[in-house]
Amino acid sequence: MKLIKSRKLFDGVDEKENLLIGFEGDEIKYVGSKKPEEERDSEIIQEGDDIVVTPAFIDSHSHIGMVRSGEPGNEEESNEQMNSVYPLVNALHSIYMDDPSFAESVESGVLYSTVLPGSGNIIGGKAVLIRNFVQDIEQAYIMDVGIKAALGYNPRSTMEWKGNRPSTRMGAVAMLRENFIKARKMQALLQKEKKVIDEVEPITEVFMDILSGRFKMMFHVHKEDDIMVLIQLVKEFGIKAIANHCCDVHREEVFVALKASSIPIIYGPMDAFPYKVELKHESWRNAEKLLKSGAKFSVMSDHPVILQRNILYSLRHMLRFGLSKANAISKITKDAAEITGLKNIGQIKPGFKASLVVWNGDPFSLSSHPILVIGEGRTVYDQR
Known part of the structure; x- marks a missing residue:
């Protein structure tokens, strides 16, 4: 067993002191104050008076690998322009793992990304959760997160693209509802044995999977009225949804x-x-309303909107409004994992994957940085 001796441990839930973290293979086996007696051959690979350990960070929403560092803008692949409703698109198929941003993220302790299609379409396609620290998409893929959808300005701003496209927000919602109604009717026909599954069109089948709860919907939404529309859709169709962004929300209610x-x-x-009208109320101060509401949330980079390697710095606003450091870190570890559905990652506890970041001081200090990053038991960055 390999051991790391921490002066301070942020385990994804709490802040603790003077603990050993032991891992073997890709799994955390031990967290405690004393070296396990039964592990006589265990090896302390890192210790020191300033050592702080956190779980590896999880970015819940990004376009890393699709919008790539060092490439011209016309080569980015975040939005497929063939149709405004095309859930068969899979973000995984437009990721290049040689994007230099992956290495920068790993150096900063960000080992996992939810990668989504962009928001130029009403239904942009499938969002996936990947490892940042591997060589190709086969190794990177962990799970499907959900189907990307967009409300508000973005899907009505792309009328020059191909396919049937809305010019208004009400048009976008109507197209979304049309597909859900069609899927609901098809479900009823299948239940009555008036149709068989082989007769269902692939796009309708995806909407049926959303209605059945197999897929969550990752809704791009900023403005308060568009969030009310989202809530109405959830009530009408019983779908599982995650609200992505919400940056223009300035009322706690x-x-x-x-x-x-x-x-x-x-x-x-x-x-x-805030580059568009639907962000005219955007402010870091809105985070105070979010915290007071008690809503469950994680924090995104939306890379490359802000660079994924800097996601930790976004949390400083939460600290200003009274969130503890431990709870702030949970927004890019435990809470991020729970919201996206990622299992056994995001906490430092026995049975979880050994994905750890070892810091040379307080992660919230500008002078601190990772000196060792472990990805599922393997050293993926070492600056010791």
Whole structure:
């Protein structure tokens, strides 16, 4: 067993002191104050007076590998322009793992990414969760997260693209409802044995999978009224949804309404420039309303809107409004894993994957940085 001796441990839930973290293979086996007696051959690979350990970070919403560092903008692949409703698109198929941003993220302790299609379409395609620290998409893929959808300005701003496209927000919602109604009717016909599954069109089948709960919907949404539409859709069709962004929300009661509707939030990107009208109320101060609401949320980079390697810095606003350091770190570890559905990652406890970041001081200090990053038991970055 390999051991890391921490002066301080942020385990994804709490802040603790003077603990050993032991892992073997890709799994954490031990967390405790004393060296396990039964592990006589265990080896302490890192210790020191300033050593702080956190779980590896999880970015709940990004376009890393699709919008790639060092490539011209016309080569980015975040939005497929063939149709405004095309859930068969899979973000995994437009990721290049040689994007230099992956290595920068790993150096900063960000080992996992939810990668989504962009928001230029009403239904943009499938979002996937990947490892940042491997060589190709086969090794990177962990799980499907859900189907990307978009409300608000973005899907009505792309009328020059191909396919049937809305010019208004009401048109976008109508097209979305049309597909859900069609899928619901098909479900009824299948139940009555008036249709067989082989007769169902692939796009309708995806909407049926959403209605059945197999897929969550990752909704791009910023403005408060569009969030009310999202809540209405959840009530009408009984779908599982995650609200992504919510940056223009400036009233606490809107976050409360999301909480009451059991819709978690992937919040951000914070520190991005509000470049469009639907962000006219955007402010880092809105985070205070989010915290007061008690809504469940994680934090995103929306890479490259803010660089994924800097996702930790977004949390400083939460600290300003009273969130503890331990709870802040949970927004890019434990809470991020729970919202996206990622199992056995995001906490430092026995049975979880050995994905750890070893820091040379307090992660929230500008002078601190990772000196050792472990990805599922393997050293993926070492600056010791």
